[in-house]
Amino acid sequence: MVPAMKAVRRARPSSSRVRERTRTLLLDAALRLFARKGVGATAIHEIAAEAGVANGTFYNYFRTREEILEAASVRLAERLQGEVTASSTDVADPAERVAIGSRRFVLQAIRDPTWAAALMRVWTSSAALPMRSAVPILDDLRAGRRRRRFDYRSEAAALDLLVGAVLAGMRTVLERRAGEQHAGHVAALVLRGLGVPAREADEIARRPLPETAPAA
Amino acid sequence: MVPAMKAVRRARPSSSRVRERTRTLLLDAALRLFARKGVGATAIHEIAAEAGVANGTFYNYFRTREEILEAASVRLAERLQGEVTASSTDVADPAERVAIGSRRFVLQAIRDPTWAAALMRVWTSSAALPMRSAVPILDDLRAGRRRRRFDYRSEAAALDLLVGAVLAGMRTVLERRAGEQHAGHVAALVLRGLGVPAREADEIARRPLPETAPAA
Amino acid sequence: MVPAMKAVRRARPSSSRVRERTRTLLLDAALRLFARKGVGATAIHEIAAEAGVANGTFYNYFRTREEILEAASVRLAERLQGEVTASSTDVADPAERVAIGSRRFVLQAIRDPTWAAALMRVWTSSAALPMRSAVPILDDLRAGRRRRRFDYRSEAAALDLLVGAVLAGMRTVLERRAGEQHAGHVAALVLRGLGVPAREADEIARRPLPETAPAA
Amino acid sequence: MVPAMKAVRRARPSSSRVRERTRTLLLDAALRLFARKGVGATAIHEIAAEAGVANGTFYNYFRTREEILEAASVRLAERLQGEVTASSTDVADPAERVAIGSRRFVLQAIRDPTWAAALMRVWTSSAALPMRSAVPILDDLRAGRRRRRFDYRSEAAALDLLVGAVLAGMRTVLERRAGEQHAGHVAALVLRGLGVPAREADEIARRPLPETAPAA
DNA sequence: GATGAATGAGGATTCATTCAT
DNA sequence: AATGAATGAATCCTCATTCAT
Numbered sequence: 001m002v003p004a005m006k007a008v009r010r011a012r013p014s015s016s017r018v019r020e021r022t023r024t025l026l027l028d029a030a031l032r033l034f035a036r037k038g039v040g041a042t043a044i045h046e047i048a049a050e051a052g053v054a055n056g057t058f059y060n061y062f063r064t065r066e067e068i069l070e071a072a073s074v075r076l077a078e079r080l081q082g083e084v085t086a087s088s089t090d091v092a093d094p095a096e097r098v099a100i101g102s103r104r105f106v107l108q109a110i111r112d113p114t115w116a117a118a119l120m121r122v123w124t125s126s127a128a129l130p131m132r133s134a135v136p137i138l139d140d141l142r143a144g145r146r147r148r149r150f151d152y153r154s155e156a157a158a159l160d161l162l163v164g165a166v167l168a169g170m171r172t173v174l175e176r177r178a179g180e181q182h183a184g185h186v187a188a189l190v191l192r193g194l195g196v197p198a199r200e201a202d203e204i205a206r207r208p209l210p211e212t213a214p215a216a
Numbered sequence: 217m218v219p220a221m222k223a224v225r226r227a228r229p230s231s232s233r234v235r236e237r238t239r240t241l242l243l244d245a246a247l248r249l250f251a252r253k254g255v256g257a258t259a260i261h262e263i264a265a266e267a268g269v270a271n272g273t274f275y276n277y278f279r280t281r282e283e284i285l286e287a288a289s290v291r292l293a294e295r296l297q298g299e300v301t302a303s304s305t306d307v308a309d310p311a312e313r314v315a316i317g318s319r320r321f322v323l324q325a326i327r328d329p330t331w332a333a334a335l336m337r338v339w340t341s342s343a344a345l346p347m348r349s350a351v352p353i354l355d356d357l358r359a360g361r362r363r364r365r366f367d368y369r370s371e372a373a374a375l376d377l378l379v380g381a382v383l384a385g386m387r388t389v390l391e392r393r394a395g396e397q398h399a400g401h402v403a404a405l406v407l408r409g410l411g412v413p414a415r416e417a418d419e420i421a422r423r424p425l426p427e428t429a430p431a432a
Numbered sequence: 433m434v435p436a437m438k439a440v441r442r443a444r445p446s447s448s449r450v451r452e453r454t455r456t457l458l459l460d461a462a463l464r465l466f467a468r469k470g471v472g473a474t475a476i477h478e479i480a481a482e483a484g485v486a487n488g489t490f491y492n493y494f495r496t497r498e499e500i501l502e503a504a505s506v507r508l509a510e511r512l513q514g515e516v517t518a519s520s521t522d523v524a525d526p527a528e529r530v531a532i533g534s535r536r537f538v539l540q541a542i543r544d545p546t547w548a549a550a551l552m553r554v555w556t557s558s559a560a561l562p563m564r565s566a567v568p569i570l571d572d573l574r575a576g577r578r579r580r581r582f583d584y585r586s587e588a589a590a591l592d593l594l595v596g597a598v599l600a601g602m603r604t605v606l607e608r609r610a611g612e613q614h615a616g617h618v619a620a621l622v623l624r625g626l627g628v629p630a631r632e633a634d635e636i637a638r639r640p641l642p643e644t645a646p647a648a
Numbered sequence: 649m650v651p652a653m654k655a656v657r658r659a660r661p662s663s664s665r666v667r668e669r670t671r672t673l674l675l676d677a678a679l680r681l682f683a684r685k686g687v688g689a690t691a692i693h694e695i696a697a698e699a700g701v702a703n704g705t706f707y708n709y710f711r712t713r714e715e716i717l718e719a720a721s722v723r724l725a726e727r728l729q730g731e732v733t734a735s736s737t738d739v740a741d742p743a744e745r746v747a748i749g750s751r752r753f754v755l756q757a758i759r760d761p762t763w764a765a766a767l768m769r770v771w772t773s774s775a776a777l778p779m780r781s782a783v784p785i786l787d788d789l790r791a792g793r794r795r796r797r798f799d800y801r802s803e804a805a806a807l808d809l810l811v812g813a814v815l816a817g818m819r820t821v822l823e824r825r826a827g828e829q830h831a832g833h834v835a836a837l838v839l840r841g842l843g844v845p846a847r848e849a850d851e852i853a854r855r856p857l858p859e860t861a862p863a864a
Numbered sequence: 865g866a867t868g869a870a871t872g873a874g875g876a877t878t879c880a881t882t883c884a885t
Numbered sequence: 886a887a888t889g890a891a892t893g894a895a896t897c898c899t900c901a902t903t904c905a906t
Contacts, residue, residue: 019886038341040256043879054888059881124340151414156394157401160384161377161409168380169373175343178372185373193377193409198367234869234906259896270871275898450885450890472688475875486892491877556772557686559823583846588826589833592816593809593841600812601805610804617805625809625841630799667865691900702867707902 023061025051027075030068035117039069039125073122073129080119080133083108087210094144095196099187099204101140102166106183107209109170116170123167134159144194151195161193239277241267243291246284251334255285255341289338289345296335296349299324303426310360311412315403315420317356318382322399323425325386332386339383350375360410367411377409455493457483459507462500467550471501471557505554505561512551512565515540519642526576527628531619531636533572534598538615539641541602548602555599566591576626583627593625671709673699675723678716683765687717687773721770721777728767728781731756735858742792743844747835747852749788750814754831755857757818764818771815782807792842799843809841 029051033042044065048058062068087104088097109116123129141158144150152158169186172178184205191201245267249258260281264274278284303320304313325332339345357374360366368374385402388394400421407417461483465474476497480490494500519536520529541548555561573590576582584590601618604610616637623633677698681690692713696706710716735752736745757764771777789806792798800806817834820826832853839849 022886038256040254044881045879055880056882056889057887060886064880120340152401152405154394154398154401156388156398157385157405160388160402161381161405164380164382164384165377165409166380168376168383172372172376178370182370182372185368185370186376189368189373189377189409192411193381193405195408195414198411202369238869260898261896271897272872272899273870276869279898454890470688472686476877477875487876488878488893489891492890496876556768584833584837586826586830586833588820588830589817589837592820592834593813593837596812596814596816597809597841598812599816600808604804604808610802614802614804617800617802618808621800621805621809621841624843625813625837627840627846630843634801670865692902693900703901704868704903705866708865712901 022051022053022057025053026058026061026068027072030072031076031118031122032114034069034072034121034125035114039065039121069122069126070128072118073126074132076115076119076122077129077132079115081136084136089210091210093149093204094140094147095149095191095194095201096204096207097140098144098162098194099191099207100209101137102162102169102187102190103183103205103209105166106169106173106186107180109173110180113174116174120167120170120174130163134163137162141194149196158194162190165190165193238267238269238273241269242274242277242284243288246288247292247334247338248330250285250288250337251330251332255281255337285338285342286344288334289342290348292335292338293345293348295331297352300352305426307426309365309420310356310363311365311407311410311417312420312423313356314360314378314410315407315423316425317353318378318385318403318406319399319421319425321382322385322389322402323396325389326396329390332390336383336386336390346379350379353378357410365412374410378406381406381409454483454485454489457485458490458493458500459504462504463508463550463554464546466501466504466553467546467548471497471553501554501558502560504550505558506564508547508551508554509561509564511547513568516568521642523642525581525636526572526579527581527623527626527633528636528639529572530576530594530626531623531639532641533569534594534601534619534622535615535637535641537598538601538605538618539612541605542612545606548606552599552602552606562595566595569594573626581628590626594622597622597625670699670701670705673701674706674709674716675720678720679724679766679770680762682717682720682769682773683762687713687769717770717774718776720766721774722780724763724767724770725777725780727763729784732784737858739858741797741852742788742795743797743839743842743849744852744855745788746792746810746842747839747855748857749785750810750817750835750838751831751853751857753814754817754821754834755828757821758828761822764822768815768818768822778811782811785810789842797844806842810838813838813841 026047030042030047033046033050042065044058045055047068048055058068062071083104084101087100091097091100105116119129138155138159141150141155141162145152150158165186169178169182173182188201188205191204192198196204242263246258246263249262249266258281260274261271263284264271267273274284278287299320300317303316307313307316321332354371354375357366357371357378361368366374381402385394385398389396389398404417404421407420408414412420458479462474462479465478465482474497476490477487479500480487483489490500494503515536516533519532523529523532537548570587570591573582573587573594577584582590597618601610601614605614620633620637623636624630628636674695677700678690678695681694681698690713692706693703695716696703706716710719731752732749735748739745739748753764767777786803786807789798789803789810793800798806813834817826817830821830836849836853839852840846844852
């Protein structure tokens with residue numbers, strides 16, 4: 001019994017670990033290439049080559065480019081989720097949470113341009129990513145309105161203001177048309193747009209960012 | 217010498233009119249297809265077919281899909297220019313000009329989804345369009361700051377707020393997640409973000425749009 | 433680890449044998465077509481068809497027509513090498529070796545016009561073939577000069593005389609403007625040009641050709 | 649009558665002069681391109697562009713690429729003819745005439761590489777050029793044999809030796825593998841091959857070349 | 865005659881997908 | 886599962902040729 005269990009334990013998890021690893025290789029490769037040349041211009045054989053596996057191996061994991069695109073979206077959304085929550089744990093004020101999140105994203109575009117480029121490419125190519133990412137953002141917006149930190153009529157418009165400005169800000173720094181301070185500038189304008197008084201918006205957008213957890 | 221000059225005079229203008237016409241056919245066809253299925257998914261022979269010319273004719277005008285994309289961007293930017301100026305002639309207040317422009321774009325996404333989809337696709341695929349279209353917008357932003365209508369530190373951030381929110385708003389109405397009133401909502405939030413007091417921003421964003429000139 | 437190695441051991445040699453075979457199919461097909469209609473007039477899809485593989489398979493092995501031309505040159509040069517050495521093993525006298533080689537080439541143009549036509553087409557289209565094939569010829573020329581069989585000032589000129597006359601002789605018989613005896617006539621004149629006395633040159637050029645080894 | 653004649657004189661010759669000039673432009677352009685990239689790789693529209701005329705103008709003069717190739721061959725053959733006769737007028741000895749002609753060709757490959765490259769390209773692509781050019785060369789060979797300057801059995805072999813060695817010599821200098829002195833070296837070996845005693849062959853091949861007429 | 869826009873057949877090339885090993 | 890050779894449909898692109906001006 002014990003040896004049998006051992007055998008099972010060793011065989012299955014290891015095989016699925018290998019599988020998981022190859023899957024990760026493919027997804028990371030896809031994201032790098034999506035970032036570098038866009039979703040439409042990336043060929044499947046390029047993904048396989050970038051991942052260091054054979055052509056046919058791709059099809060053991062994904063059936064089409066759309067399928068890996070969706071999977072990549074999910075992966076990006078998860079990282080994103082991680083970013084935001086890691087940044088704003090222990091921060092109660094929705095305004096500050098929004099400011100932290102906005103700045104994190106713009107700053108991340110400077111620190112990890114590949115990630116940011118992939119995010120922007122996938123954002124415009126996939127329907128899944130915007131949907132998934134909107135949820136936690138909406139939570140902050142709603143909480144802010146409940147607590148009278150924000151003041152806006154249309155939730156959809158508020159979301160567009162926030163997401164649109166942040167994406168535009170990311171593009172600006174990606175194209176080297178602005179530096180690190182751009183993150184705070186954009187965040188401040190967004191807060192104002194959401195109804196935070198100008199002074200306060202500027203002040204919140206200048207607060208030091210909280211330490212992020214040392215997670216990957 | 218004289219006959220030669222005659223020949224040149226006769227030949228060039230007529231042939232160049234034909235040339236201009238075919239070029240226009242191709243550009244319009246490309247814009248329709250870019251809007252319908254995206255830049256990357258549009259085959260060159262489809263553009264030719266849509267334009268009603270032979271396959272090889274495309275290459276008498278453009279060398280690559282990127283080249284026609286750039287040319288299409290320029291064309292869109294010019295139309296855009298026309299939209300904005302047609303909308304805001306006789307409007308002196310920069311805040312109102314910005315509000316009019318923002319709403320026009322979002323509304324246009326409802327009235328001419330093809331145009332809007334092309335604009336958004338091309339915007340994200342081309343570097344030229346953002347550059348070109350930013351100029352007149354910057355003029356309004358600067359005028360607004362000079363006249364104390366706007367109050368922002370970073371011009372780049374203000375531009376990102378405005379352009380980002382408007383594009384996001386266009387996407388929202390394109391995807392039918394909001395209706396006509398979305399245009400005003402977004403415009404109001406943008407004005408606030410640029411420093412216009414909330415009440416006033418809402419009021420400006422609700423003013424009736426001026427009649428546009430009957431131009432094309 | 434062990435299974436992985438096993439897999440590698442099994443997979444590679446068999447697949448690489450397959451690969452080698454397809455490559456050979458393509459090269460032989462290319463040589464036949466180059467001979468038949470010239471390098472420039474041979475379409476890549478014709479090579480694939482002649483080789484009995486699909487259109488795209490060509491590109492798994494060569495990128496351009498020039499690339500397969502170079503590879504074909506190398507292959508021809510190797511066969512050529514084989515011809516010459518097979519003909520002249522056991523022949524010590526460089527003059528006789530040159531005579532045997534020259535006659536072999538011209539005769540071969542009668543016996544295997546395809547081979548000869550390919551050789552001539554490729555010779556004039558490629559830079560690699562002349563270089564590669566010159567080496568063993570130069571060896572004979574130098575040996576001949578060392579042993580006072582030949583007497584010439586410029587090695588380059590001697591090479592041009594020999595190679596030029598043989599190629600011209602091949603063209604002549606290919607175009608049916610001369611018969612079998614042309615081989616000996618050309619060889620005799622070449623030997624004289626290299627410094628062999630007329631009588632002796634004629635005699636050497638008339639000696640029976642040695643049997644070739646039964647090699648391919 | 650006089651005005652009428654004037655009119656005719658002016659109109660016809662001028663028109664035909666223009667025509668002749670355009671034809672020459674096209675032929676020269678074709679030869680330059682044939683030299684630069686080979687006959688097979690030269691497109692008709694390239695010839696027109698190189699000649700500075702419109703695409704369709706080509707077809708007012710030639711119907712196919714083969715047609716302009718043949719015309720170019722004729723033109724080259726005529727220049728060639730001119731070269732040889734200009735070089736050897738007043739030279740009676742056929743051996744010297746052959747030496748002069750051989751050296752002229754090899755030297756010309758240094759002085760006018762375009763001409764030489766075109767000659768070699770066209771030589772191998774066209775049947776007309778070898779035929780036409782062989783005639784005056786054969787005259788010299790036959791005269792030489794009649795006067796006991798040359799001593800060979802096969803006329804075809806003698807022609808191959810001479811033409812083959814000269815073409816090979818041209819290629820050698822074209823590819824910068826030898827310098828000016830190569831011309832004399834090749835000529836000497838050819839004379840020997842044709843039966844001229846070694847000493848004398850070397851001496852003849854070193855005689856100064858006669859002045860050429862100042863013709864174009 | 866010259867022009868050059870238009871044509872479309874044909875050749876070059878890519879790439880998603882299959883499959884035997 | 887992994888491999889990578891093979892496939893061929895689809896696309897890209899060139900270019901000889903025509904023809905209205």
